[in-house]
Amino acid sequence: MDKQEQALELLEAAVTSMGGAMRTGQQEMVKHVVTALEDEEHLLVQAGTGTGKSMGYLIPALAHAQTSAKPVIVSTATLALQAQIVGRDVPRLLESLKGKLSRPMDVALLKGRSNYLCQYKLGGGYPDDEGTLFTMDEPAVPAGTTYSPLASEVLKLREWADRTDTGDRDELVPGVSDKAWKQVSVSAMECLGSQKCPMADECFSEMARARASEADVVITNHALLAVSAFEGLSVLPDFEVAIIDEAHELQDRVTSSVSGALSARTVMTAAGGAKRHCGVNVDEMVKASNRLEKSLTGIPTGLLEQGLREDMGIALNDIVEQARLILALSKPEANAPADGGRQTARSQMQAVMDDAIRMLESEERREVLYTTRPREFVEGRGYVEADDSQPATLNVAPLSVAGKLREGLFDGRTVVLTSATLAIGSQFDAVAGSLGLMGAGAPTWTGVDVGSPFDYPKQGILYVAKHLPKPGRQLAAETLDEIEDLIKASGGGALALFTSKRSAEEAASILRERLDVEILCQGEASMKSLVEQFAAERDTCLFGTMTLWQGVDVPGDSCRLVIIDKIPFPRPDDPISKARTEDVAKHGGNGFMQVSATHAAIRLAQGAGRLIRSINDRGVVAVLDSRMATARYGSFLKATLPPMWPTVDKKVITGVLERLKPEEEK
Incomplete structure (x- = not known):
């Protein structure tokens, strides 16, 4: 029995077990995905509403993972689809295929670090900018005590931390505000790392990564794929096969994930953190921040078609020079104890320097520079666009993500891209081109539309x-x-x-x-x-x-x-x-x-x-x-x-x- 027949048998078993009916489009999708994985050729598959798209790729993914030493990555654009796959589709599918697979399959969910509660930060290992919140080591508070809304949310998080097995923010229902969550989570750059953090053995993010490294199928999102493709960081387990659902969103999600922004306020925040937690002199950085603010005041919001003006370039060069100096002066000793405040301050300064360098090199990197301003609330008019007299934020984004995706995602791997909307008419070239699958040196791929069961x-x-x-x-x-x-x-x-x-x-x-x-x-x-x-x-x-x-x-x-x-x-x-x-x-x-x-x-x-x-x-x-x-x-x-x-x-x-x-x- 060939692999297509095996996968179709699994599909029939699953559909029968769930009380459903076989669908032609779903069967065609299973066959095309199996062929793509077997031939190691990229596939774009448009599957209309009602096809049963997730089962159309999950069954080939599970079948492939049975004999593969590396996990299959499944990526979605939205949390809603990610939750559906992890919470409904996969459990039902595995239950329906009991005894049909050669071995038990392990499916793991992996998100970015900031989606997981940080035990060290919750326990007071990082500075508390709010000044009124709780740590794990504080005694129980008297009944009837009244707190601010933010403090109440953090107290709720503290109680949840005692019973959660995953630390995944999306498991907390009802949820909390972004501001509250920030009090108990860290970004990848703010993290002390497993070598330094005294609570590394209890780290929810590290546990999720460990589970993913042992899993047969890993469910993740386009943002982590973007970081992996653009920055070459090992945020995902090593993989040879990726299935991208909601692939029509991939270009925009990747662009958003790898864009940078810099304002005078951002620089001042980083400078303040460096002074407070690292004890370094930041007077020259404050001056550079003021120069940046002046250069970004009075210019129209939107695309900088001529690139950086001279005064912007001078300010950014000064910021890079001062950031390098501050990072050198604030570097901890080799055996220094964990210091969350220092790590946060240094991560903020590193981000400022990295974005400033990107902006200075935007022309060589083929990146887009543009300015934005936050909308302002005006009584009786609601939110309106800010006046150009206000200081702007300088932004940088890739002009194209095609080259980086080709190099960081498609090269040396097999990728299946699927969505209900991938083709214009019967042509896939537009989407394929935006993702790096067209032009000189592009890898081979196939595009197929399996239709919809609807009339x-x-x-x-x-x-x-x-x-x-x-x-x-x-x-x-x-x-x-x-x-x-x-x-x-x-x-x-x-x-x-x-x-x-x-x-x-x-x-x-x-x-x-x-x-x-x-x-x-x-x-x-x-x-x-x-x-x-x-x-x-x-x-x-x-x-x-x-x-x-x-x-x-x-x-x-x-x-x-x-x-x-x-x-x-x-x-x-x-x-x-x-x-x-x-x-x-x-x-x-x-x-x-x-x-x-x-x-x-x-x-x-x-x-x-x-x-x-x-x-x-x-x-x-x-x-x-x-x-x-x-x-x-x-x-x-x-x-x-x-x-x-x-x-x-x-x-x-x-x-x-x-x-x-x-x-x-x-």
């Missing part, structure tokens, strides 16, 4: 509101009227996806006055509770932004209408997209199509994919952007969408939505 032309309709004006930055009155008409026709059950938080909130506020159905809006409660309420209440509507474009799985009548306010192009002022667009054009390509339109196409497909989630679902995707019907790139965007029946006739759509109303509401 999209019969189950869904794509409506483009061709009559509406071209959308602008503000939500148009005509768009609000259109949303009102559609929801009235459907009787609710609408998921409305917006490209900005402001538009979602404005639409929710106005339409609550006009409609008789309940409208929930992202940000008013936790995402989990909002989605649960939306799913449970058939006529409730949910309005939101990008998180909802990808994170909602609500089969049935509760989601019978998906509204998309406009094509989700990157913001015109997004510096990384702008730089990448200009770079493509500089090399003779069509920057708009290769960057902005491709980004929009993948996001649009993700949003439209919220509608049909089961074979019994029926509904409408309404795109309220006339450019989908009138612009030359409209057909390019439509090619990524599920093949629903298309129309621009509003009367047809309102009639369909009326018929989709529950019987008692007609």
Whole structure:
């Protein structure tokens, strides 16, 4: 029996045990993944909603791991999918395959160090910047004592620390704020290391890494993959096979993970830590910080198309020089006892120096420089963009992640990339190119679409509101009227996806006055509770932004209408997209199509994919952007969408939505 047949037997056993039915697309996916692993060739596999994608790659992964000395890495973009795989998919699969595998399989979860509670920091081994929190060695506090919200959260963490086996933040339900978690966790740079830390034997992060090193399959995330690929750090066990789920997110997640930022405030914080915990003189660093602040004041927010100005370069060179001096003066003696304060201060200073060097070398490294400013809260107006007169933060990001991913992830390994949205039409070149799989010297790969079990032309309709004006930055009155008409026709059950938080909130506020159905809006409660309420209440509507474009799985009548306010192009002022667009054009390509339109196409497909989630679902995707019907790139965007029946006739759509109303509401 060959490996394909063996894997298909495992699939059949699992499906039968779980009471499911065999799916053609899932079987095809299993066969393609097995072939890729056997031939050691990279694979891009698009698996539409309903395919059973996770089982389609987990079964080949387990089958391969049985005879491999190294673990298979499975990486996701989101914590939600990671939790689903670890908490539901893997346990069910292993239970269903008892007696079918040649040996028991060990599956481990591995996250970045800051996701785990640090025993040494909780026990007071690091300085407490808040000054009012608790350590493990403090006596029990009297009943009825009142604490600040932050102190109460840390007390909750202290109690949890006594009973957790993993120290994984996501196991703490309900959770705590980022500020509270920071009091009990450390970054990789802040960590004292296993040789220095007096609590190394009890370290949750080290225990997770030890479990991962012994596991057959390791579930991790794109951020750790990025660190491994870009910085060459051994954050993951040595591996030969990686399976990347949510692969359409890989480029953006990697870019975000390896970007750097520097502001005068960041430098001053590092200088303050060095003075307080290392006892070094930081007067010259303070002067360098002031020079940086002056150089970043008054310049427009956005891409620095001409690179660093002279005054910025001078300030950054001074910062690098002073950081090197401070790091040399603060280096601990070889046999010095563990000192969390010194380690934190030195890690902050090292990060400042590393980012400053990257910025000074950005041209040679082909990296993008841009400035940002935090939004400011103005009474009566909400959060608004900060004025250019305020000091900016200087940022650096890779112009492309393709080369580093090719070198650090694909070379010498076999990688399977999968998602419901990887191809534009039937072509995988756009995604493949962004990840380093195109061009001179690129490794060989195969792209395959295994389809979906859903009958999209019969189950869904794509409506483009061709009559509406071209959308602008503000939500148009005509768009609000259109949303009102559609929801009235459907009787609710609408998921409305917006490209900005402001538009979602404005639409929710106005339409609550006009409609008789309940409208929930992202940000008013936790995402989990909002989605649960939306799913449970058939006529409730949910309005939101990008998180909802990808994170909602609500089969049935509760989601019978998906509204998309406009094509989700990157913001015109997004510096990384702008730089990448200009770079493509500089090399003779069509920057708009290769960057902005491709980004929009993948996001649009993700949003439209919220509608049909089961074979019994029926509904409408309404795109309220006339450019989908009138612009030359409209057909390019439509090619990524599920093949629903298309129309621009509003009367047809309102009639369909009326018929989709529950019987008692007609």
